[in-house]
Amino acid sequence: MNTVLDIKGLKVDFEIKGRKISSPIRGIDLSINAGETHGIVGETGCGKSLTALAIMGMLPANALRTGCISLGDVGELTPENIQQNRGNTISMIFQNPHSAFNPVFTIEQQLLYVARAKGFSSDESHALFPDRLKEVGLVEIHRILKSYPHELSGGMLQRCMIAMALLSKPKLLIADEPTTALDATIGGQVLTLLKRLQKEQGFAMLFISHDVTAVARVSERIAVLYAGKIVEDGPTAEVLGDPQHPYTKGLLGAIPSRNKARGTLAAIPGTVPSNTLGMTGCAFKSRCHLAVPQCDEEPNLTPHGHTSVACWEVRT
Amino acid sequence: MITKVKAGFTFIRGDIWTAISTFILTVFVLVAVLGKWILPYPSEGTGTANVDHLHIGPGAAHWLGTDELGRDLLSRLMYGARSVLFTSLLVVIVAALVGTVLGLMAAFFGGWIDSAIMNISSLFLSFPPLLLSLVAVSLLGPGLKNSLIALMISWWPWYARLIRNEARFVKLRPFVEIAESMGVSRRRIIFRHLLPNVTSPLIIQFAADLGTVILAAGSLAFIGLGAQPPAADWGLLVAQGRSVIFDQWWISTFAGLAIFLVVLAFNSLGDVLRDHFDPRRSK
């Protein structure tokens, strides 16, 4: 068991002038082993992107983070040591590849910038780049190196971003909606690429997306996030095949498919709470058809077979 | 729109400079509106000479001194405020109206209408503003009315171009496209869809222009092509004090100071409105 990422009790609050104004993350526990992918799936506002930022130490100035995030041999990640780990032992790839690259520099120049920051010399870098680009499935390497970001397609740029992220051979790769802005077929190729690279290089991956299908493709385990807390967590096949938490069931039931008769998609009444401040008990209770008085007390993640579920109504 | 302006004003309270500007403008508008009724020396303010009080400097009786015809300068300035404010309002309103309508048409119809309007605007815009006014006035003859016409002619192209560019972007937005697809009348698209969504830049430009036009009108008056004596136009007062600037320095100085403060205040207002409307609204 080679645990690369271990998150315990992560909470993030936003405050203005010392006063708490919202709690976007209310308690997350997660661990990922080397060579494994753990997916986080949820809708807008559930806090999944904020989780990535919390790990990277890139939360906004008025955010207050509590809890413990530790990375393999490095130990606990603190504001002091996060700078040297960011882009080094932990890398991140983002949704919009165009926004990850400076439009006035060529790909080669940007890769050089990153490589030099990691301590590679100019010569070492130039020798390294063709292999790294080939690794991510790019073919016209020379042309791509000399191109500007706007000259490349979304799929190619995403591969360049992956190459850039993996330059330092990180222990942990965080992928935040990496295929959302891409066409389905290109996105599918990127997912296959990520899985292959993971197998070859052995990094742990945290895959975040609202697209359940994409998360399921690459993750061995899935955590379902609702209003800043994990409501269900377990092996992908079990969570998707036999969901326990009513929100998970509703979410999966909402996925359109030709096997579902029209007009019968699961429609969870109500909307995701925009601010959980002052809420007591389960954040989902106002939308849940199973809600009972006990739901006024917040349920914790309890084991249920191979998965963990945060719901009073799920009997073991 | 009124709520937006009100909201704009509450925003102003945050900054000392904007507070001062608001104060200046409030005073200015009040004076302009109340006019004759609050002049310390009403008859002098409106133009009656008082040869007994020539060359009196700033002091207790006349806070800003008297002008070359012995009239209380403060009263003159206060009386002139009305003309300054209303003339600049008139110019900007007319220019904005004409320019907005032409700009909307250019944006909506495109094609040769757009080219024609924009080319004419470019023609006007390529002249230094004052020069254009000069040419117009020299053709029409000096005087307040003609100088105003000249200013209007010089000013409308700014609005035409501004509104045309803004409206072109609005026209591309989905809700306009849908309205067109649904067969909504052209008139309705221009006035219910394009126009309401270009009011932010319009307001900003309007506020800033009020100050600029005051300066321009004052400049025209200064060189004798604008308001004529015995009008209390501030530019004119500056001009009239010019010949005695070394002895009775207060005439030109205070008149010029008045122009300076009001123009500055309007420009500040324009900046504040720009900050209020632009970054937050451009989502």
Next chain:
Amino acid sequence: MTNPVLEVIDVSKEFVNDRNKHEVTRAVQGVSFTISPGEVFGLVGESGSGKTTIARCAFGITPATGGQIKLFGEDIATLSSAQRKKSRKRLGFVFQDPVASLNPRMTIFEVISEGLIGASLSKEEIRSRVEYLIEKVGLTKEHLARKRHELSGGQCQRVAIARALASEPELILLDEPTSSLDLSVQAQILNLLEDLRKELNLSYLIISHNLEVIAHISDRMAVMSQGVIVEAGTTSQIMSNPQHEFTKTLIGAYETNSTSNLPDDFDWENWQSAPTNRWAYQHVSDFIKTQNINPAQTSAAPRTNRPHDSRLDQHEVALESLYTDALVVMNRGVLVDERYYGEMRPESAHLLQSVSKSLLGTLYGTLIEKKLIEPSRTVGAYLPQMIHSGYSTATIQNLLDMTAAVDFSEDYDDPNSQISQLDRASGWRISNSLDDLGIRKFLTTVKQNGVHGEQFQYCSANTDLLAWIAESALGKSYSEILSEYIWQPTGASQSASVTVDHEGHALANGGISTTARDLALFGQEILDTYLGKSTKLVSNAWAKDTFGGADPAIKSVDYMQAMHPGGSYHNQWWITNSQHQEIYAVGIYGQYIWIDPATETVIVKFSTLPIALSTKFSEEHIALFRKISNLYS
């Protein structure tokens, strides 16, 4: 076939570069498709495929460069501006970004009513129409005074839909209507679109890059790539049997590890027979839409022990040679033996095929007793839609006893037989045309050939027609009716399911799947009713009548008399008229419920025979059942 609302004929669209007049981009080339009234047509493709361009040309937003476009039968290029305006009123538009598609300066009321201006309606009429529309899309009158920044994305899209509906359109263009919405909000909007479509009989042209959305909501679809249609047809056809490489790649991009569990050798054309049936009969809901038939909420905890009667071990060889998947034997109300083979488990649901008919027959027993259905009334009296069909004058009892004289062949091997047509209509076989789909539509095409009530003729469609009548009489879906009157009273512990066609209507003649144990419980109830021990499902009188056989005046058929001299078919059960007075339910490929009142034995057998039917297999099964029953005499 009614006239199409939209015909796109060989349309192309080129864009000329503003600066360099020689540079021409061909966005769309030679695209053709039609949309019929009430249909949902989906266009799927990735960025740059031309799907949005062709849609805009079709709706007259952008002029096409080549080809012809007919809206409501008229070539849009030849319309005068007044005619174009009229045509526009019959169209509706819903675009991708719900927020940007509403004017931020207008109130919601003004947004929705914009389409009604110039329609010479009074202010009151406009107001009441807008209020009607806002509630139709799931919002309230309070929302009308708000502006777009006060609404969420999902709410804005509902407003956009209300606006599209204002002028009572017939055809609506939806360009990525849910792409910027969260999953659960998307589900609400898709459900809403379907409800509106059904209620207002709308047609949709829906464009999306998301294949799951298109496959879910479209009746027919086309796949576009680089400006051309690479594949088009009914949704079931394209999704189950894609031909073009691009379509296959696109479908593959949406498969997750856990949902692509069709075996590699799954055969769409022949899944009912060997070798595919062995797997397919236990996984029907993986490839056909189904609805659940729910058991009682407080059902007993599932049994964990499996009773075994070693006296049946001698029949293992026979069971294997008869391709058995499961065997359950009950005697005197007690479970005495259960055997499962291959992948089959006690919790596995297995396809019943025509055993499903006997559930309906029993259901009708209850419905008739409760006076919800009158057996001597005719089909035409219950269903006005069937007045012009061959079933019009057949009575309910005719259908129950299969004495309706209709032109219907049950030849499973003939792709043109009526049973094959019914299979296509219900989604069991791939259809190439939209005209093939729909059980009810098929039923209206059946022709009469003879006098009803005289001759026994086994015809599966009779059962589906009875299911339709039951739905119509009770106002509920077949799965709900079965649940209430049969499945819950039986005390079944697990949900059963029934396959449904693209409109959600059940295939009552053969689409039910249940566990072996639950089916045995059902058989036991029938037996107990006959023996007077229970009236949970039907009355003793019905059981006695059923076991007694059909009216002797009905002409029988040779194969029946050969196997059961004096036997008949009554109330959707096979009546042997033997010494033991057994009755049974049978489905092709070897599904049985065997009820022997003399030894008080109930036997359930699930099989996957390599062929549908043969005298040899039938005889061997009956011989086996009798041997087993005799062990308990």
